[in-house]
Amino acid sequence: MSPAPAKKEVVKDDSMWLQKELINRNYHEVATAHETGRKISATFVPGNLNELLMCFDFARRLPETDALQNGMRKKSGKMIMDAEREGHSEDVCTYVKTDLGMMLAGEKGPTGEPMPHPDVLLLSYTGCFTFMKWFELVRQKYDCETVMLHVPYQGDGKINPAMRDYVVKQLKDKVIPTLEKVSGVKFDIDRLRGYMKESAKAEEDLVRVLQSAKQRPSPIDGYFGAVYYIGPIFTAFRGVPEATKYYSVLREEVEARVREGKGPVTPEGDHPGEKYRLVVEGPPNWTNFREFWKMFYDEGAVVVASTYAKVGGVYDFGFRHDPDHPLESLADYCLGCYTNLNFPQRIDMICKYMDEYQADGLLINSIKSCNSFSAGQLLILREVEKRTGKPAAFIESDLVDPRYFSAANIKNRLESYFQMIKQKRAANEVLHRH
Amino acid sequence: MSVRELVKRCEALFDDLELGAVKQWKAAQPGRKAIGYLPIYVPREIVHAAGMLPVGIFGGGDQLEVIQGDAYYQSYICRIPRSTLELGLTGRLDCLDGMLFPSICDVIRNLSGMWQIMFKDKYVKYFDLPQNYDDSTGGTFYIHEMSALRSDLEKLSNKKITDEDLRNSIAVYNDNRRAVRELYAYRAQKPWQAPTSEMYLVLRAGCVLPPEEHTALIRKYLVSCEEQQRPQRDNARVVLTGSFCEQPPLGLIKSIEIAGCYVVDDDFQLCQSMLLEEVPTTGDPLEALSKAFLHRSAQTSSKYDEKKEDKGKHLLRQVKTRGAEGVIFAAASFCDPALLERPMLLEILAKHKIPYTAFKYAENTGQMAPIREQTGTFADSIKLWSAA
Ligand code: SF4
Ligand code: SF4
Numbered sequence: 001m002s003p004a005p006a007k008k009e010v011v012k013d014d015s016m017w018l019q020k021e022l023i024n025r026n027y028h029e030v031a032t033a034h035e036t037g038r039k040i041s042a043t044f045v046p047g048n049l050n051e052l053l054m055c056f057d058f059a060r061r062l063p064e065t066d067a068l069q070n071g072m073r074k075k076s077g078k079m080i081m082d083a084e085r086e087g088h089s090e091d092v093c094t095y096v097k098t099d100l101g102m103m104l105a106g107e108k109g110p111t112g113e114p115m116p117h118p119d120v121l122l123l124s125y126t127g128c129f130t131f132m133k134w135f136e137l138v139r140q141k142y143d144c145e146t147v148m149l150h151v152p153y154q155g156d157g158k159i160n161p162a163m164r165d166y167v168v169k170q171l172k173d174k175v176i177p178t179l180e181k182v183s184g185v186k187f188d189i190d191r192l193r194g195y196m197k198e199s200a201k202a203e204e205d206l207v208r209v210l211q212s213a214k215q216r217p218s219p220i221d222g223y224f225g226a227v228y229y230i231g232p233i234f235t236a237f238r239g240v241p242e243a244t245k246y247y248s249v250l251r252e253e254v255e256a257r258v259r260e261g262k263g264p265v266t267p268e269g270d271h272p273g274e275k276y277r278l279v280v281e282g283p284p285n286w287t288n289f290r291e292f293w294k295m296f297y298d299e300g301a302v303v304v305a306s307t308y309a310k311v312g313g314v315y316d317f318g319f320r321h322d323p324d325h326p327l328e329s330l331a332d333y334c335l336g337c338y339t340n341l342n343f344p345q346r347i348d349m350i351c352k353y354m355d356e357y358q359a360d361g362l363l364i365n366s367i368k369s370c371n372s373f374s375a376g377q378l379l380i381l382r383e384v385e386k387r388t389g390k391p392a393a394f395i396e397s398d399l400v401d402p403r404y405f406s407a408a409n410i411k412n413r414l415e416s417y418f419q420m421i422k423q424k425r426a427a428n429e430v431l432h433r434h
Numbered sequence: 435m436s437v438r439e440l441v442k443r444c445e446a447l448f449d450d451l452e453l454g455a456v457k458q459w460k461a462a463q464p465g466r467k468a469i470g471y472l473p474i475y476v477p478r479e480i481v482h483a484a485g486m487l488p489v490g491i492f493g494g495g496d497q498l499e500v501i502q503g504d505a506y507y508q509s510y511i512c513r514i515p516r517s518t519l520e521l522g523l524t525g526r527l528d529c530l531d532g533m534l535f536p537s538i539c540d541v542i543r544n545l546s547g548m549w550q551i552m553f554k555d556k557y558v559k560y561f562d563l564p565q566n567y568d569d570s571t572g573g574t575f576y577i578h579e580m581s582a583l584r585s586d587l588e589k590l591s592n593k594k595i596t597d598e599d600l601r602n603s604i605a606v607y608n609d610n611r612r613a614v615r616e617l618y619a620y621r622a623q624k625p626w627q628a629p630t631s632e633m634y635l636v637l638r639a640g641c642v643l644p645p646e647e648h649t650a651l652i653r654k655y656l657v658s659c660e661e662q663q664r665p666q667r668d669n670a671r672v673v674l675t676g677s678f679c680e681q682p683p684l685g686l687i688k689s690i691e692i693a694g695c696y697v698v699d700d701d702f703q704l705c706q707s708m709l710l711e712e713v714p715t716t717g718d719p720l721e722a723l724s725k726a727f728l729h730r731s732a733q734t735s736s737k738y739d740e741k742k743e744d745k746g747k748h749l750l751r752q753v754k755t756r757g758a759e760g761v762i763f764a765a766a767s768f769c770d771p772a773l774l775e776r777p778m779l780l781e782i783l784a785k786h787k788i789p790y791t792a793f794k795y796a797e798n799t800g801q802m803a804p805i806r807e808q809t810g811t812f813a814d815s816i817k818l819w820s821a822a
Pocket of ligand 1: 129
């Protein structure tokens with residue numbers, strides 16, 4: 001989830017340097033894992049069982065993060081085309097094709113260091129059907145040991161005990177024994193509890209950071225900024241003490257901004273001033289991330305909350321990893337990820353954000369690759385407009401396929417959307433005066 | 435009834451987007467209820483045991499003009515959810531008292547929630563099928579899922595579903611599956627006698643007819659097929675795969691045949707052939723259904739293959755047992771499960787030196803010429819190959 005480290009001239013806080021260090025170190029660990037006798041795991045961001053994987057000393061890869069890092073470094077376009085030339089359909093998720101294309105192109109990771117094959121694919125099947133095919137494809141090509149963790153969908157909008165038991169049983173009977181076998185390390189539940197304690201602390205701080213956007217002006221951007229904030233906790237670092245430290249430093253930084261009445265940090269320094277407060281649904285585009293973000297802050301728009309910042313865990317409604325019930329808590333974590341929520345839940349969540357964060361409107365960035373997010377988003381738009389009375393807008397792009405980012409179209413659409421919000425606001429003011 | 439009359443009846447059922455047969459069935463006895471289900475697989479036995487009619491919903495085909503449904507979907511999403519919504523929004527599914535959305539893909543999954551919002555007075559269930567095939571794990575979960583459906587339907591029908599009811603329904607569907615298997619075997623043996631464009635309609639009739647009636651219809655079709663000899667052509671024998679959800683238009687199936695292919699196996703109506711063997715009618719009925727799904731069901735893109743070696747086994751078996759000479763991989767445009775599966779299956783076919791060709795379609799594809807050309811060339815190349 002965490003974007004590429006920014007270029008030198010870009011404004012950075014201490015937390016950003018800490019994060020950069022974490023990411024680079026992780027890529028290096030993966031690159032050298034086999035030389036140092038370590039095994040490599042790969043898993044997905046939603047429902048990732050990082051604490052569990054750490055119990056087996058794995059160097060940890062997250063192919064989605066690799067794909068987005070390649071997207072930000074403008075490497076994904078070629079990888080996608082290479083994969084399509086190999087027979088992968090133009091219609092399917094570009095994360096998958098970036099990953100396969102990266103392997104085709106000589107198995108170098110986004111930082112240029114080697115990217116060895118994983119020793120185990122932990123198929124956390126949470127919130128996206130593509131995950132299953134993705135790892136089946138990798139398995140077919142590289143013959144990796146693969147273990148499925150099927151996480152049932154919240155079709156009725158709730159987690160029932162049978163769902164939790166099913167996940168826990170799979171952890172006990174399949175996942176843990178496989179990880180033990182591949183790593184040669186015996187599972188120690190107290191070690192897991194220790195990592196989960198760290199996770200819970202970091203989660204608490206993350207929630208404070210994300211909820212700081214309820215302030216006016218918001219001290220953070222809850223989408224473009226938040227993708228940096230969620231980076232460590234959604235990937236290979238949840239449960240690592242350095243990540244816990246990162247979140248406490250970040251929280252202090254954000255709290256200081258609140259005290260000083262400051263807005264978010266952008267790559268070009270302080271935000272020019274909050275004019276529009278938005279909620280965003282859908283992942284960002286990575287290939288033109290900076291350009292995309294600039295379209296918002298140039299116009300004075302701040303994203304106060306986003307669903308994407310919940311993709312690797314919905315913490316702001318109270319969930320914390322619970323060391324006293326480790327496996328059950330891992331199950332609840334997987335079951336509760338944003339894309340594992342049903343449509344009424346997703347709509348409720350967005351409406352709640354609109355209200356609690358005093359947003360002016362909802363913007364949906366619809367991602368061509370991602371049926372999990374995108375299928376049905378137009379109903380979300382209608383329902384949220386209907387329920388909140390606030391304007392919503394729809395733009396389309398892709399995660400890592402540069403062919404689907406049309407800057408001019410998106411800019412136009414955004415500008416007219418901001419106009420619409422302004423008009424609506426003016427009309428409301430007139431209404432209130434009379 | 436002659437083959438022609440019989441096929442005509444099936445075609446009328448297929449064309450009737452108003453679901454007249456379902457309405458008729460309901461009207462025959464007050465209080466009857468019907469439950470729709472989306473593609474791939476749901477245990478219809480449970481719906482049947484509740485005294486309800488399971489109704490297969492496979493989109494709107496090429497006859498339905500989709501207007502409202504399009505307003506809910508971006509251009510890069512397949513067509514079946516929009517035509518299904520269109521059917522719902524235009525009142526054509528009003529005769530259904532509920533809908534089941536099995537776990538096929540993210541599109542159908544999300545549609546289940548959309549249905550909850552848009553059709554508030556209807557029963558809606560997302561039906562999660564297990565991806566873990568151990569009886570004590572995936573089985574336990576699946577039995578729970580089926581029990582939830584059972585008790586929901588009990589509430590809806592105000593009638594207890596006993597184990598005996600379920601066993602009877604299993605027997606009814608065992609018989610239906612037997613008839614479907616006979617039909618598949620017959621077509622593989624004499625594809626000129628039971629062309630796929632006909633057989634497809636006979637199968638599709640199973641979406642709206644009660645299973646007992648559908649079974650009888652299949653058997654009648656098989657009998658009447660034998661009564662009239664049709665010319666045998668020198669066609670290539672192919673397995674068609676990848677069309678398990680959004681259905682190709684009937685014209686496309688005909689085009690494949692006209693172009694010189696006999697389809698000798700397919701995955702169009704998987705729900706009817708998902709369970710490969712008889713389900714025991716003794717013991718705990720839900721356990722029996724669970725075991726049948728976990729251990730003796732067809733492979734398809736939406737189901738996880740536990741081992742790398744398992745990939746493509748079902749397709750290879752189809753090719754072998756049906757004596758096919760090639761495979762047509764036909765998938766709906768933007769169909770993630772099918773299109774992500776495609777490279778894996780094609781690689782396996784290549785390894786086994788089984789010729790294949792692949793194309794995409796939409797349920798409303800109108801231009802058949804390119805597909806006819808492609809399958810024609812494919813059929814020719816197979817014949818050349820086998821002559822060499
Ligand atoms: S379909 Fe969406 S959630 Fe799934 S892998 Fe692709 S981008 Fe991620
Ligand atoms: S056609 Fe494919 S992507 Fe579309 S709903 Fe069916 S399975 Fe899902």
